[in-house]
Amino acid sequence: MNNCIFVGVAGGSGSGKTTVAHNLIKAFKSEDAVLVEQDAYYKELKELSIEERAKVNFDHPESIEFDLIKKHLMDLKDGKAIERPIYDFKTHSRKEKMVKINPSRIIVIEGILILSIPEIRDMLDVKIFVDTDADEMLLRRIERDINERGRTFDSVKKQYLETVKPMYLEFCEPSKRYADVIIPRGGENKIAINMIIAKLKRYLQKGSLS
Ligand SMILES: Nc1ncnc2c1ncn2[C@@H]1O[C@H](COP(=O)(O)OP(=O)(O)O)[C@@H](O)[C@H]1O
Ligand SMILES: Nc1ccn([C@@H]2O[C@H](COP(=O)(O)O)[C@@H](O)[C@H]2O)c(=O)n1
Numbered sequence: 001m002n003n004c005i006f007v008g009v010a011g012g013s014g015s016g017k018t019t020v021a022h023n024l025i026k027a028f029k030s031e032d033a034v035l036v037e038q039d040a041y042y043k044e045l046k047e048l049s050i051e052e053r054a055k056v057n058f059d060h061p062e063s064i065e066f067d068l069i070k071k072h073l074m075d076l077k078d079g080k081a082i083e084r085p086i087y088d089f090k091t092h093s094r095k096e097k098m099v100k101i102n103p104s105r106i107i108v109i110e111g112i113l114i115l116s117i118p119e120i121r122d123m124l125d126v127k128i129f130v131d132t133d134a135d136e137m138l139l140r141r142i143e144r145d146i147n148e149r150g151r152t153f154d155s156v157k158k159q160y161l162e163t164v165k166p167m168y169l170e171f172c173e174p175s176k177r178y179a180d181v182i183i184p185r186g187g188e189n190k191i192a193i194n195m196i197i198a199k200l201k202r203y204l205q206k207g208s209l210s
Contacts, residue, residue, distance in 0.1 A: 004077055004125055007200070008112035009109045010115040010175055011130030012058070012168050014137035014144065016186020020193060021110040027197040032204060034104045036057050036072065038111020040085045041065045044094055053092035054155070059112065059167030066117055069109070073123055076103045091149035106200055112168075125209060128196065129179035132186045134165075142152055 007024070011017045018037070020092060025033045037079060043062050072082040083098035092183045115121050138160060145151040151159075176182065183192040203209050 004103065004105050004107055005125040005200075005203060006073060006077075007106060007119070007126040007128065007196075009108060009110040009122040009128045009130065010112065010179070011132065011174065011183075012134070012137045012172055012184075013164060014111055014139075014141035015130040016183075016188070017110050017112075017130050019187020020128070020183060020189075021108050023187060023193050024108055024197060024200070028106060028200070028204075031102070032108040033108065033200075034101050036069070036074075036076075036082075036084065036107060036109045038064060038069065038109065038114055040099075042070050042086050042087050042092070042094075042104070045092055050091060056092070056103065057163045057167065058092075058159075059163050059171070061107065061110075061113055061171065064111075065111065066113075066120060070119055070123070070199040072101075073107065073120075076107050079103045089145075089148075105204055112172050113175070115167060115178045117173045121175075121178055126179055126196075126199075128183060129176045129181075130183045130186050131176065132184070136177055136185075159160065159168040174188045 009017050009021045021035050025035050042058065042107060043063060043065050072084065075082050081100055081102045084101050085097060086095040088095050088150055109208070115127055121127065141160070142156050143154065145156045146153065181196065183189050199209070
């Protein structure tokens with residue numbers, strides 16, 4: 001599908017990227033907009049025990065299979081469906097099953113490092129950075145990781161201080177400078193999200209973003 005566009009949504013963990021991306025997607029018919037999540041592409045760590053996997057730096061670009069993300073984005077642009085992995089944060093590994101994603105006019109790709117990796121960034125037609133205060137991101141992450149990702153408060157605290165915060169400062173936060181649009185506070189910023197939706201709807205009608 002040569003007349004498709006890539007919309008990248010980056011921001012720190014807990015900034016509200018996933019919420020923004022879902023709010024964008026749900027404004028369109030399912031055949032017009034699809035979501036590709038960077039989180040699904042964490043590398044397999046089959047050779048490590050679960051305890052060893054928990055110590056991996058999951059906020060460094062090396063932890064993610066960006067080559068596969070790039071291939072999948074190119075396939076979607078070429079009009080081919082992809083089989084996207086499903087990631088299990090409790091075991092730090094991929095599930096057996098895959099999810100089929102069909103090509104569509106609007107492809108949203110969301111993740112902490114989407115604007116940090118030049119090869120991915122250069123493919124994007126619209127670059128969004130979700131900018132939320134660090135204390136709010138951390139509070140949301142603590143709640144989510146304990147309730148949904150099988151973590152303890154102590155493990156979230158250790159991981160945050162050892163890898164999440166330093167990698168955010170090294171890789172994610174500096175990528176904000178590449179954004180076309182910065183959304184403050186995150187997923188519930190309806191005015192910002194509706195402005196982006198309006199722009200994307202015009203793209204569907206006119207076939208161009210200008
Ligand atoms: N504006 C908001 N106010 C309060 N909680 C929010 C807000 N946006 C997101 N959350 C919650 O914070 C957590 C992380 O949000 P999510 O969109 O998954 O962020 P990210 O993808 O950037 O990690 C989720 O549990 C979500 O429900
Ligand atoms: N096995 C893993 C893999 C990743 N993480 C953390 O997930 C964060 C990114 O996901 P968001 O939905 O919050 O953007 C990232 O900061 C990793 O630390 C993990 O804890 N375990």
